[in-house]
Amino acid sequence: MMDDIKLIEVKEEIFSDNKQLADGLRQRLARNKTYLLNVMASPGAGKTSLILRTIDLLKDDFSIGVIEADIDSMVDSKKVATHGVKAVQIRTGGFCHLDAAMVTKGLDAMDLGGLDLIIIENVGNLVCPAEFDTGAVKNTMILSVPEGDDKPLKYPLMFTVSQALIVNKVDYLKTEDFDMEALKNRALGLNPGLDIFEVSCKTGQGIDKWVDWLRKEVKAFVT
Amino acid sequence: MHELPVTESILNVVLKHARANGVKKVVAIHLEIGELSDLENEWIQRYFDYLSKNTLAEGAKLKIKRTPVVMECRSCETRFKVNIKDMFEIKCPKCGSSDCTMVSGKEYYIKSMEAV
Ligand SMILES: Nc1nc2c(ncn2[C@@H]2O[C@H](COP(=O)(O)OP(=O)(O)O)[C@@H](O)[C@H]2O)c(=O)[nH]1
Ligand SMILES: [Mg+2]
Ligand SMILES: [Zn+2]
Numbered sequence: 001m002m003d004d005i006k007l008i009e010v011k012e013e014i015f016s017d018n019k020q021l022a023d024g025l026r027q028r029l030a031r032n033k034t035y036l037l038n039v040m041a042s043p044g045a046g047k048t049s050l051i052l053r054t055i056d057l058l059k060d061d062f063s064i065g066v067i068e069a070d071i072d073s074m075v076d077s078k079k080v081a082t083h084g085v086k087a088v089q090i091r092t093g094g095f096c097h098l099d100a101a102m103v104t105k106g107l108d109a110m111d112l113g114g115l116d117l118i119i120i121e122n123v124g125n126l127v128c129p130a131e132f133d134t135g136a137v138k139n140t141m142i143l144s145v146p147e148g149d150d151k152p153l154k155y156p157l158m159f160t161v162s163q164a165l166i167v168n169k170v171d172y173l174k175t176e177d178f179d180m181e182a183l184k185n186r187a188l189g190l191n192p193g194l195d196i197f198e199v200s201c202k203t204g205q206g207i208d209k210w211v212d213w214l215r216k217e218v219k220a221f222v223t
Numbered sequence: 224m225h226e227l228p229v230t231e232s233i234l235n236v237v238l239k240h241a242r243a244n245g246v247k248k249v250v251a252i253h254l255e256i257g258e259l260s261d262l263e264n265e266w267i268q269r270y271f272d273y274l275s276k277n278t279l280a281e282g283a284k285l286k287i288k289r290t291p292v293v294m295e296c297r298s299c300e301t302r303f304k305v306n307i308k309d310m311f312e313i314k315c316p317k318c319g320s321s322d323c324t325m326v327s328g329k330e331y332y333i334k335s336m337e338a339v
Pocket of ligand 1 (some may be wrong): 203
């Protein structure tokens with residue numbers, strides 16, 4: 001005889017485990033007064049360059065740590081360490097994103113105690129990292145000019161989960177066919193609250209405005 | 224791209240509920256996934272078939288409902304559906320404001336499952 005099929009209510013988020021872990025992490029970091037920033041972008045968009053520029057302008061104000069998940073193995077964390085901050089490399093084992101569990105491991109490998117700001121360099125990818133809460137206070141995404149102004153159409157989720165958008169490599173604007181106004185309209189259409197910064201990590205243009213934003217954020221959080 | 228971790232999470236949640244309900248076998252799983260996610264239904268099923276081997280959920284069919292992107296106007300509170308292709312020029316159909324927030328389209332939800 002056939003067994004009867006019964007319907008069982010589940011009513012759970014697919015990522016409920018990760019979300020719970022991320023919320024717990026956020027609480028722990030808040031108690032410790034440590035601001036966690038998650039930086040996401042395609043490979044080569046300028047995550048490492050931006051983080052290094054940011055550290056140089058903020059290292060006198062805050063004690064800073066970096067969690068590296070870029071798949072280029074140890075290269076990036078060495079680069080970061082030479083700028084005088086603590087860096088931890090996470091082995092993502094080919095994973096396409098960081099999740100809260102991996103970030104927790106990274107934090108456990110650091111001495112959290114005195115840190116005001118921890119920056120995560122997420123895996124180079126515009127899709128998967130957008131789906132996974134890392135426990136960060138804010139998400140920042142970088143779009144570089146050579147990638148094109150149509151990216152909000154292709155990767156809408158990334159633009160909606162970020163609070164700041166950094167348009168990097170504006171030194172290429174003269175040579176690339178890139179419509180900054182169109183990009184801004186598209187990005188703001190998806191996410192009206194987005195703060196947008198135009199920078200060049202090569203020339204340093206615009207970095208100060210971005211760093212001011214982050215400085216304000218961290219100050220408000222740690223005091 | 225990230226179908227594998229998504230599928231793992233689905234399986235974990237489903238197995239937890241399967242054990243809690245003492246079922247013999249899960250035959251179907253009802254999911255609601257927002258249109259903003261670019262997950263491929265076919266790949267989720269393939270990964271699921273692979274990961275669920277020798278579990279209570281082996282052979283279960285994933286029934287995926289894609290929930291549309293819905294925005295709400297901040298000035299007049301009108302709610303309206305948006306085609307993903309038009310997401311970069313969002314305008315409230317009633318008052319024309321483009322200051323809108325997303326109320327659905329990003330979900331990743333396991334609604335229910337059928338089991339014996
Ligand atoms: N022209 C130009 N090149 C840049 C800029 N920012 C980064 N780059 C270069 O882009 C490449 C990738 O940068 P990187 O920071 O490693 O990107 P990541 O993969 O996102 O960490 C490197 O060769 C950088 O020197 C910029 O503003 N302008
Ligand atoms: Mg890098
Ligand atoms: Zn309106």
